[in-house]
Amino acid sequence: MIEDTSKRRPCVVVVGTGGTIASSAAVSTDFHNYDVSDSVEQILAAVPDAAKLADLRGIQAINVGSHKIDNSILLSLARCVSEVLVDPGTDAVVITHGTDTLEESAYFLHLVLRTTKPVVVVGAMRPARSLSSDGPLNFFNAVVTATTPSSRGMGVLVVANGHVYGARDVMKRDTTSIDAIQGSKFGLLGEVSGNAARFFHSPVQRHTASSEFDINALHELPQVDILFDHQAAGTHLCRASVDAGSEAIVVAGTGNGSLSPGLREGAALARDAGVVFIRASRTGQGIVAPLNSDAELGIITAGSLTPQKARILAMLGIACGKDADQLQQAFNSY
Numbered sequence: 001m002i003e004d005t006s007k008r009r010p011c012v013v014v015v016g017t018g019g020t021i022a023s024s025a026a027v028s029t030d031f032h033n034y035d036v037s038d039s040v041e042q043i044l045a046a047v048p049d050a051a052k053l054a055d056l057r058g059i060q061a062i063n064v065g066s067h068k069i070d071n072s073i074l075l076s077l078a079r080c081v082s083e084v085l086v087d088p089g090t091d092a093v094v095i096t097h098g099t100d101t102l103e104e105s106a107y108f109l110h111l112v113l114r115t116t117k118p119v120v121v122v123g124a125m126r127p128a129r130s131l132s133s134d135g136p137l138n139f140f141n142a143v144v145t146a147t148t149p150s151s152r153g154m155g156v157l158v159v160a161n162g163h164v165y166g167a168r169d170v171m172k173r174d175t176t177s178i179d180a181i182q183g184s185k186f187g188l189l190g191e192v193s194g195n196a197a198r199f200f201h202s203p204v205q206r207h208t209a210s211s212e213f214d215i216n217a218l219h220e221l222p223q224v225d226i227l228f229d230h231q232a233a234g235t236h237l238c239r240a241s242v243d244a245g246s247e248a249i250v251v252a253g254t255g256n257g258s259l260s261p262g263l264r265e266g267a268a269l270a271r272d273a274g275v276v277f278i279r280a281s282r283t284g285q286g287i288v289a290p291l292n293s294d295a296e297l298g299i300i301t302a303g304s305l306t307p308q309k310a311r312i313l314a315m316l317g318i319a320c321g322k323d324a325d326q327l328q329q330a331f332n333s334y
């Protein structure tokens with residue numbers, strides 16, 4: 001018998017991973033020197049109004065600053081969230097996360113969670129008990145979004161500063177400001193208004209339920225490095241990356257992913273070593289258009305993915321055995 005969920009309060013599982021939203025400083029006016037200190041239960045207890053919207057259950061996946069999240073933590077976080085989502089008693093998931101690498105974790109989850117249930121990633125720029133901390137309201141808005149019916153099927157969402165972004169096109173664009181989390185020109189999907197999220201756009205690239213990637217089939221992720229191009233760049237970092245066993249190199253190129261002579265030489269070096277070479281852009285948004293000169297070096301273009309998102313997709317594609325042509329197709333469709 002199919003359960004009629006409209007007759008019961010929604011159950012939202014809150015997966016804690018750490019970050020500033022779970023941190024505290026010695027004084028309430030220090031916004032920069034702080035440590036992860038709070039459990040997910042403390043985050044829940046600090047926002048009692050969120051429990052009026054749903055039954056909330058906390059799970060502590062890990063408790064670290066997000067700059068410490070490595071590939072094995074990323075995989076186990078995705079496994080943990082996937083298991084929670086499979087439970088018919090779970091209606092939605094909120095993940096509390098540091099903002100530094102939130103965009104990477106959110107996009108990874110967007111690609112590997114086979115679900116239409118709302119999944120919302122949320123962080124904060126100010127520690128939990130600092131003056132005008134943004135954590136409690138961001139968390140409340142994340143629960144609002146997770147319990148809004150139209151959040152279903154939107155893929156992984158990121159809530160910050162009253163806005164709702166799609167995981168694919170969100171990024172941290174400021175070091176410390178309260179509005180650090182922003183969308184590229186494709187990223188803003190909606191806004192939290194009253195006690196609901198209101199959407200004005202939806203993501204059209206493949207994600208979650210329509211993704212081919214399955215967390216249960218993934219055991220480890222390959223090393224993929226990002227190199228930042230600049231005027232007068234050398235080839236030595238490409239060589240070091242190849243020598244260190246990288247299976248793909250993403251270049252944050254200038255403009256339309258243009259390569260300096262040093263990095264172009266690096267692309268040839270990568271091709272000769274069988275390492276995938278991907279052109280992305282350091283500009284932060286826009287589409288890296290293919291060039292006639294890509295074919296001779298077997299270069300892949302990242303489309304509109306930022307270098308850090310391109311790295312996530314490249315890791316997944318390579319882990320699933322994709323060749324260069326299949327990887328390019330993935331860059332065109334995710």
Ligand code: ASP
Nearest residue numbers: 019020065066098099100
């Ligand atoms: N360093 C913190 C982190 O990413 C920053 C934050 O959460 O805003 O964990």
